[in-house]
Structure formats: structure tokens, C-alpha cells
Amino acid sequence: GIQVEQSPPDLILQEGANSTLRCNFSDSVNNLQWFHQNPWGQLINLFYIPSGTKQNGRLSATTVATERYSLLYISSSQTTDSGVYFCAVDRDNYGQNFVFGPGTRLSVLP
Amino acid sequence: NAGVTQTPKFQVLKTGQSMTLQCAQDMNHNSMYWYRQDPGMGLRLIYYSASEGTTDKGEVPNGYNVSRLNKREFSLRLESAAPSQTSVYFCASSRVGGPDTQYFGPGTRLTVL
Numbered sequence: 001g002i003q004v005e006q007s008p009p010d011l012i013l014q015e016g017a018n019s020t021l022r023c024n025f026s027d028s029v030n031n032l033q034w035f036h037q038n039p040w041g042q043l044i045n046l047f048y049i050p051s052g053t054k055q056n057g058r059l060s061a062t063t064v065a066t067e068r069y070s071l072l073y074i075s076s077s078q079t080t081d082s083g084v085y086f087c088a089v090d091r092d093n094y095g096q097n098f099v100f101g102p103g104t105r106l107s108v109l110p
Numbered sequence: 111n112a113g114v115t116q117t118p119k120f121q122v123l124k125t126g127q128s129m130t131l132q133c134a135q136d137m138n139h140n141s142m143y144w145y146r147q148d149p150g151m152g153l154r155l156i157y158y159s160a161s162e163g164t165t166d167k168g169e170v171p172n173g174y175n176v177s178r179l180n181k182r183e184f185s186l187r188l189e190s191a192a193p194s195q196t197s198v199y200f201c202a203s204s205r206v207g208g209p210d211t212q213y214f215g216p217g218t219r220l221t222v223l
Contacts, residue, residue: 033211033212035212041217042214042216042217043200043202043214044214045211045212045213045214048211088153088212091169096141096143096204097155097158097166097168098143098155098158098168099155099169100145100152100153100154101152102152103151
């Protein structure tokens with residue numbers, strides 16, 4: 001089955017710094033999403049991005065489907081960005097049988 | 111809109127007991143999902159329902175059953191709980207036919223003693 005890797009596993013930043021999180025996947029996908037899980041456990045969808053580039057405020061994401069990776073950029077990080085960032089891809093190209101990566105734990109220090 | 115709601119928020123069971131986790135969404139989404147998240151790990155898909163009347167196994171279906179009661183509701187049942195099922199359970203929903211963005215409920219923290 002499809003494998004999903006994320007790097008780095010942990011990241012500590014000072015408030016105001018920029019960061020890049022990476023998601024590698026082992027097979028072609030029709031559906032790729034990035035999620036943020038805050039320290040209280042709530043999961044929020046950040047991007048639906050099977051290909052191309054999207055931006056939403058200080059966050060942007062790029063997926064290069066042909067090379068099987070996606071990047072999440074966080075600029076001018078804030079303490080509220082802390083938490084775990086997951087990417088998820090569809091296992092069987094029908095767009096619903098998802099596998100999640102192990103996540104990147106981000107800590108933004110004041 | 112309440113989005114995706116889950117009940118209960120917390121539950122403690124003894125080994126062998128049964129229970130049903132409830133999930134409802136008010137966004138008129140076609141697809142619904144049940145995941146489990148173990149400490150320090152990502153989410154693993156248990157079952158999903160692409161549309162009312164259909165259910166399919168995900169990565170870790172053993173020990174669970176699901177029912178898509180109607181378009182709004184998707185329940186997860188543990189027939190005979192085991193300590194290995196101690197986890198946080200998340201329900202999610204998404205709209206088919208557009209960006210399949212998933213929206214998650216707040217989770218149910220289940221402990222099996």
C-alpha cells in the first residue's frame with residue numbers, strides 16, 4: 001500500500017521564523033490534504049491540494065504530484081501555529097480511503 | 111451549523127463490554143469516516159461511507175462495525191471492547207464531487223480497562 005512520510009518529525013521555532021514541512025508519498029494520488037491538530041486535539045483542514053500551489057494567509061502549500069511530494073510553508077510563525085501537522089493521501093485513488101502521515105510536531109516559542 | 115458532532119466525549123469501558131459511538135453532520139455531506147488516533151501517532155482509518163447505504167473497510171477495521179443510519183449519521187460499534195482499542199476516535203465528513211475537504215468532529219476519548 002501507499003506509504004506516507006513526513007519530515008522533520010519535530011520542529012522548534014522562535015516566533016516570527018519561517019518553516020517548511022515536507023510530505024513524501026510512494027504512489028500517485030488523487031487527493032492530498034494538510035491538517036493542523038492544535039494542542040487541544042482539534043483537527044482543522046488547511047489545504048486540499050492534490051497538485052499545484054495554494055495560499056491562505058501566512059500558510060501556503062505546494063504539491064508536485066509527478067515527484068510525489070508536498071510542502072507546507074509557514075511564514076512569520078505565531079505561537080498559535082503550535083501543534084501537529086499531518087498530510088493525508090487517498091490510498092486507492094477513489095479519493096476517500098485515506099492514509100495519514102506520522103505528522104510534524106511544531107512548537108513556536110514566544 | 112454545528113458541523114460534525116460526536117457523542118460521548120469520554121468513555122471508560124471494561125474489557126468485553128460493548129458500546130456505540132455516535133457521529134452526526136449537518137453539512138449535507140455524502141461521505142463520512144471513522145478514524146482512531148493512538149498516542150503520538152497519526153490517524154488511521156477504520157471505516158468509511160462514501161454515500162448513504164454504503165460502507166467500506168479502511169486500514170484497521172477489525173473489532174469494529176459501522177452503520178450509516180442516514181445521510182447525517184454514522185455510528186461506530188465496539189462489540190467486545192479490548193484494551194488495544196483504547197484510543198481517541200474521530201469522525202469526519204466530506205463532500206463528494208468537489209474538493210473532498212474533510213471536516214472533523216471533536217473526538218471521543220475511549221479507555222478500555
